[in-house]
Amino acid sequence: MEHEAIKVAPSPQGRVEAAPRGPEPPWRRRPLETAGEKLLEWLIRLCGVSAILFVFGIFFFVFREGAGLLFGELDLARFLFTTEWYPTSNSNVRYGVLALIAGTGSVTILAMIIAVPFGLGSAIFLSEFCGQRTKETLKVVIELLAAIPSVVWGFIGISVMNPLIQRVFDVPVGLNVLNGALLLALMSVPIMVSIGEDALKAVPDSHREAALALGSTRWQTIYRVLLPSAKNGLLAAVLLGVGRAVGETMAVLMATGHAINIPHSPFDPVRTLTATIAAELGEASVGSSHYQVLFVIGILLFSITFAVNLAADLVVKGIKKS
Amino acid sequence: MKRTLLCTLLALSLAAGCKKKEASSEGAAEAKGAKPVTIQNIGSDTMVNLAQAWAEAYSKAHSKISVEVSGGGSGVGIAALINGTADIANASRQLEPAEEEKITKQAGKHPTEHIVGYDGLAIYVHKDNPLDHISIEELSEIYKEGGKINKWSELGVTSIPGAKGDDIVRISRQNNSGTYHYFREHVVGKKNDFKPGSLDMNGSKEVVELVGRTPGAIGYSGLGYATPAVKFIRVSKVKGEPGIVPSIATVLDKTYPIARPMFMYTPGDPPAHVKDYLAWINTDEGQKIVEQTGYVPLPKK
Numbered sequence: 243m244e245h246e247a248i249k250v251a252p253s254p255q256g257r258v259e260a261a262p263r264g265p266e267p268p269w270r271r272r273p274l275e276t277a278g279e280k281l282l283e284w285l286i287r288l289c290g291v292s293a294i295l296f297v298f299g300i301f302f303f304v305f306r307e308g309a310g311l312l313f314g315e316l317d318l319a320r321f322l323f324t325t326e327w328y329p330t331s332n333s334n335v336r337y338g339v340l341a342l343i344a345g346t347g348s349v350t351i352l353a354m355i356i357a358v359p360f361g362l363g364s365a366i367f368l369s370e371f372c373g374q375r376t377k378e379t380l381k382v383v384i385e386l387l388a389a390i391p392s393v394v395w396g397f398i399g400i401s402v403m404n405p406l407i408q409r410v411f412d413v414p415v416g417l418n419v420l421n422g423a424l425l426l427a428l429m430s431v432p433i434m435v436s437i438g439e440d441a442l443k444a445v446p447d448s449h450r451e452a453a454l455a456l457g458s459t460r461w462q463t464i465y466r467v468l469l470p471s472a473k474n475g476l477l478a479a480v481l482l483g484v485g486r487a488v489g490e491t492m493a494v495l496m497a498t499g500h501a502i503n504i505p506h507s508p509f510d511p512v513r514t515l516t517a518t519i520a521a522e523l524g525e526a527s528v529g530s531s532h533y534q535v536l537f538v539i540g541i542l543l544f545s546i547t548f549a550v551n552l553a554a555d556l557v558v559k560g561i562k563k564s
Numbered sequence: 565m566k567r568t569l570l571c572t573l574l575a576l577s578l579a580a581g582c583k584k585k586e587a588s589s590e591g592a593a594e595a596k597g598a599k600p601v602t603i604q605n606i607g608s609d610t611m612v613n614l615a616q617a618w619a620e621a622y623s624k625a626h627s628k629i630s631v632e633v634s635g636g637g638s639g640v641g642i643a644a645l646i647n648g649t650a651d652i653a654n655a656s657r658q659l660e661p662a663e664e665e666k667i668t669k670q671a672g673k674h675p676t677e678h679i680v681g682y683d684g685l686a687i688y689v690h691k692d693n694p695l696d697h698i699s700i701e702e703l704s705e706i707y708k709e710g711g712k713i714n715k716w717s718e719l720g721v722t723s724i725p726g727a728k729g730d731d732i733v734r735i736s737r738q739n740n741s742g743t744y745h746y747f748r749e750h751v752v753g754k755k756n757d758f759k760p761g762s763l764d765m766n767g768s769k770e771v772v773e774l775v776g777r778t779p780g781a782i783g784y785s786g787l788g789y790a791t792p793a794v795k796f797i798r799v800s801k802v803k804g805e806p807g808i809v810p811s812i813a814t815v816l817d818k819t820y821p822i823a824r825p826m827f828m829y830t831p832g833d834p835p836a837h838v839k840d841y842l843a844w845i846n847t848d849e850g851q852k853i854v855e856q857t858g859y860v861p862l863p864k865k
Contacts, residue, residue, distance in 0.1 A: 521738045
């Protein structure tokens, strides 16, 4: 049926194989056309490969800038396990990023504690409960949430959340872990929703029908059938959210207070790895050890996001197989 | 879709690091020959308001010259001078010998220093804070690594309306700002470092803004950035001495203890249009703008 429909009006560019048997077509391919097609094919191939080139290019660049210090005078144990970050000290230059790692870690973990229930809940609602109309509206709005630039989030953090947190929680300063985590949660929810929804949609309807036929309620269907069969996709959604949170820079730079500090409560200000690079790289003179140590932080961040993304990717592959 | 997302995430997290560098690299090449001649003026965040006011007033009077001002910090300006992308670097601190050497090496010329005005470094607290006087020693104890003052009650302040708790919220600058360097040198102590845990803001204005929003905070920033939400307090060298209010008079007669000159650096002997601009800054007209923007003009000759 469908094949016939295609055959009705063969376009001049149509593939030769599309018209089986029959007399030779009145048109022939000119060599120029074939060359053009080849060229386009190559261009598209190049576009496809370019992503890989860029990633490796970036990795190479970051690594090259940081390698001198990383394999040179940097004491890796002191770098990773002390909290003293004094890159411009007159008397005693110290590069310890433990407090920065703690900053990134605390903000990310709290953000995920807030975002995961919301993100996955929203994904379940979108794929299982709501009507087509609501779904379309919700998706548009959620995508809008993803489109807000991070500097705008940071601005909200400073001018709206800061006084609000001070008042509600009765704390001296509103730029803290909680502030940054709330912003990051809002920023990573859209990713979780769209990927989580895809994962739930991928569960075959026969599963749902079977569950309902066995007399389970809607909640039981979701809890016992859908979540277990979509668990890989949902985990990938969460991990991508984590990647987003770890890599985010501007919003956390503005909202967390940018203070070198191992947090003891969600109300302590902290500083993250990304924010440190953003704040200091512009003024570190090229090639100095301060400049290089910032690139070593870049390598550290790269490793973290790479690990998270790789985990997400492997998990996604897991779904495709099943 | 998912794959592109992964790649973008990776790229984004790294691109963030390189963001700041792009801003300073345009333009300088066209300084010669192009129709309106551009002067690239990059540097100190403390001076950025002033530099912008100068640029506007000067461009109004001289339609053929356009002065492009950008901030980022003294370090950024000096880096731009080293890389040859700036005609004039603004700095709220003096060049370090290493930097001077680099400029000489890169530009082939020794950098020239021009003092264009003075800035009183004001100590800001929230407007409801009853504190009205502080000494350099106390400031040092608040800010330095291992310093002993952490609570407002240790300064004799028992209740600040709206403040939660007794802790002093220290607001500072990022560790390569000229203001940070100046404050370390003259208040914290040359050989000392800052106490960790201070909130390090990325601009003079941000410091004052955050103090204005945080009743329990203290911060340091240029005199010109005062807002109605904050107040600057009197400062004395030693505890017990009467404090001095930062003002034009006290900065000029050097009784205010934490005031500093503001510098503009050019590589070697600048071209005529840059020289004219610097000369104009030193005229009464240029210096009037210094006063209008809240800084301290050069003493009248």
